[in-house]
Amino acid sequence: MIEIRDVRKAFGEREVLKGVSGMFETGKTSLIIGTSGSGKTVLMKCMVGLIKPTGGSVIYNHDVDFTLLDEEGRKEIRKQIGMLFQGTALFDSMSVEENILFPLNMFSDMSVKDKLNRVNFCLERVNLKGTNKLHPSELSGGMRKRVGIARAIVLNPKYLFCDEPNSGLDPQTSILIDELIHEITEEYNITTIVNTHDMNSVLGIGDYIIFLHQGLKYWEGNRHEVFASTVKEMNDFIFASRFLKEIKERSSGN
Amino acid sequence: MQQFRQLRPVSKENIPLEQIHTMISFKFFEEFGRYLLLMKKSFVRPEKMSIYRKELLRQMIEIGVGSVGIVIIFSVFLGAVLTVQTAYQFTSPLLSKSIIGSIVTNSTIIEMAPTVTCLILAGKIGSSIASELGTMRISEQIDALEIMGINSAAYLVLPKVIAATIMIPIIIIIGAFLQILSGLVVGHVSNVVTATEFMQGSVQYFIPFTVTFAIIKATTFGFIISSVSAYLGYYTTGGALQVGNSATRAVVASCILILVFDYLLAELLL
Numbered sequence: 001m002i003e004i005r006d007v008r009k010a011f012g013e014r015e016v017l018k019g020v021s022g023m024f025e026t027g028k029t030s031l032i033i034g035t036s037g038s039g040k041t042v043l044m045k046c047m048v049g050l051i052k053p054t055g056g057s058v059i060y061n062h063d064v065d066f067t068l069l070d071e072e073g074r075k076e077i078r079k080q081i082g083m084l085f086q087g088t089a090l091f092d093s094m095s096v097e098e099n100i101l102f103p104l105n106m107f108s109d110m111s112v113k114d115k116l117n118r119v120n121f122c123l124e125r126v127n128l129k130g131t132n133k134l135h136p137s138e139l140s141g142g143m144r145k146r147v148g149i150a151r152a153i154v155l156n157p158k159y160l161f162c163d164e165p166n167s168g169l170d171p172q173t174s175i176l177i178d179e180l181i182h183e184i185t186e187e188y189n190i191t192t193i194v195n196t197h198d199m200n201s202v203l204g205i206g207d208y209i210i211f212l213h214q215g216l217k218y219w220e221g222n223r224h225e226v227f228a229s230t231v232k233e234m235n236d237f238i239f240a241s242r243f244l245k246e247i248k249e250r251s252s253g254n
Numbered sequence: 255m256q257q258f259r260q261l262r263p264v265s266k267e268n269i270p271l272e273q274i275h276t277m278i279s280f281k282f283f284e285e286f287g288r289y290l291l292l293m294k295k296s297f298v299r300p301e302k303m304s305i306y307r308k309e310l311l312r313q314m315i316e317i318g319v320g321s322v323g324i325v326i327i328f329s330v331f332l333g334a335v336l337t338v339q340t341a342y343q344f345t346s347p348l349l350s351k352s353i354i355g356s357i358v359t360n361s362t363i364i365e366m367a368p369t370v371t372c373l374i375l376a377g378k379i380g381s382s383i384a385s386e387l388g389t390m391r392i393s394e395q396i397d398a399l400e401i402m403g404i405n406s407a408a409y410l411v412l413p414k415v416i417a418a419t420i421m422i423p424i425i426i427i428i429g430a431f432l433q434i435l436s437g438l439v440v441g442h443v444s445n446v447v448t449a450t451e452f453m454q455g456s457v458q459y460f461i462p463f464t465v466t467f468a469i470i471k472a473t474t475f476g477f478i479i480s481s482v483s484a485y486l487g488y489y490t491t492g493g494a495l496q497v498g499n500s501a502t503r504a505v506v507a508s509c510i511l512i513l514v515f516d517y518l519l520a521e522l523l524l
Contacts, residue, residue: 050397078403089398092389103402106302161401 001026002047002159002191007056009042016042018215019056022208026158027189029182029205031196034212035237040195041086043212044163047193048081049074060159079107082152082190084162084181088144090136090151096123097132100151107155122150126180142173146180153184159191160184166198174198178205197237199244202226211237227251289485296411296484301404310413317379317414317480318421325429328374332366333358333433334440341446351447355455358437360464367430368468369516372475375422376508380483383414384504387487388497396488411484415477422476423469430468467523474515479508 002024009017017039024030032040045051047058049066058066060077069077090099100119104110110118123129126146136144145165152160162181166174178198182205185192194201202209206223211234219234227248229235239245300306340354387410390396399406434456441447483504490500 048401050400075403078401081401083398083401085394085398087393089394091395091398092393105305106402106404 003059004047005057007043007046007058008054009046009051010054016215020212020217022210022217022220024191024193024208026191027186028207029185029192029194030208031194031202031206032210032212033196033202035197038212039215040212041163044161044195048083048161080158082157082160084148084152084165086164086167088148090144090147092136095132096134096147099147100154103151103155118154122154126150141168142177145177149180156188157190162194164195166196166201171200175200175204181205199238292407292411292485292488293481295405295407298405298408300408306413310417313413313417314421317417318425321375321378321425324374324378325371325425326432328371329429329432330436333362333436336361336366337437337441338444338446341441352451352455352458354441354447355452356459359434359456360459362430362433363464363468367426367433368471368475369512371426371429372422372472372512373509376479376512377505379418380479380504380508381501383480383483384487385497385501387484388490388500391488391490392493392497411488414484415480418476418480419473423472426468426472470523471519474519475512478511478515482507482511
């Protein structure tokens with residue numbers, strides 16, 4: 001599990017995170033939601049150490065404060081982290097197979113055969129069997145995301161971070177990616193944290209949801225509690241579309 | 255036009271000159287400090303030697319073999335032009351034509367091959383390194399390496415710097431040889447100096463230390479081109495436009511530093 005305690009981040013005079021706390025449990029898909037500029041990505045980058053928070057703590061596995069670790073200590077935690085980036089961040093010069101092999105080559109002492117078996121297993125898991133020799137430029141957006149997931153899970157991570165996994169995808173592919181992330185989380189008992197502003201994700205896979213607004217946590221709960229929210233900012237965000245607004249009105253009318 | 259005039263007072267004209275100098279000095283020291291920190295982060299023991307060896311080999315092929323073509327074309331023509339133009343200036347019958355061979359050989363080894371060829375290579379290799387790293391930065395590939403627990407600076411910068419520092423002197427030696435050879439051939443074919451006279455002049459006034467000097471220069475310039483371009487690419491922020499800016503800055507900065515160090519090395523070693 002990962003716990004964040006009063007995480008703050010300022011860029012010069014501008015305070016982007018104003019003290020955010022939360023608990024992300026193992027085996028559950030946790031979502032950080034909020035409008036653009038609410039601090040979601042900054043919070044996620046603080047959690048994985050790509051940005052150093054101005055204050056607060058990020059606790060991994062009950063007792064390891066990531067913000068206090070030196071470079072070597074961080075490296076050890078990072079080896080247990082898999083991350084899917086918004087733009088997938090696949091290495092352009094490498095094929096799909098080489099992209100997924102890369103972490104294995106760096107950190108495992110497996111034989112070449114075992115490594116290839118592991119790559120093929122991961123590709124099968126994300127329904128991309130047979131795409132080993134293709135390059136990222138030859139893949140569709142959804143396929144690239146799935147390769148990103150395969151690379152993220154190849155080392156059996158304890159923690160999976162996904163930064164806007166649905167951005168730029170059609171609704172059907174978005175749902176497939178969400179389901180894949182949710183299945184993997186439960187199957188491998190991973191602590192998964194997803195940054196999103198996709199309502200399908202919120203209502204489909206949100207075991208634990210944090211709503212950020214202007215750098216503050218305005219609401220927390222799960223997907224079943226979303227419709228019962230009384231926080232105005234949260235409702236404005238969730239029910240921004242006319243379709244969802246009508247559903248809410250109908251359900252409250254009943 | 256009226257609006258433009260109103261905006262003018264906000265410009266740097268209102269800032270005292272001393273303050274501008276201080277700002278430029280701070281900016282220079284800040285950039286230089288960040289450059290040194292990147293080098294410190296890059297020059298560490300690699301996580302897995304076999305992966306780095308593979309990457310080093312890839313970079314040596316890309317930087318070295320990839321630059322041979324342009325260096326051949328450039329060297330052949332530069333050697334030819336140098337011979338023809340030197341001969342044009344020596345019209346006196348009192349001077350031996352062998353002096354043409356001496357001038358072409360010495361100027362090629364001391365200046366043309368290491369410095370001028372490196373200015374060309376700064377354009378090719380420098381922009382390539384800066385744009386590659388810049389693109390990796392803005393597409394989060396460098397962040398992905400960091401998240402995997404890999405020292406991205408060591409993995410991306412170190413092989414490039416080592417490859418350039420090894421390969422550029424080799425390319426320069428090939429370039430120097432081709433320049434002298436093309437000078438000899440063109441001089442003979444165009445009837446300005448015979449091959450024997452050219453060779454005689456080349457050997458007669460040849461100072462062996464100039465070869466060592468040229469290799470020292472090429473090694474220094476190789477390090478400058480690769481490390482400065484890697485620094486500018488690694489710290490790119492923004493989007494595609496900034497990647498282009500980084501590539502341009504890498505070429506400009508490398509060329510200026512090559513000229514500065516060319517003078518410093520000449521003062522120190524000659």
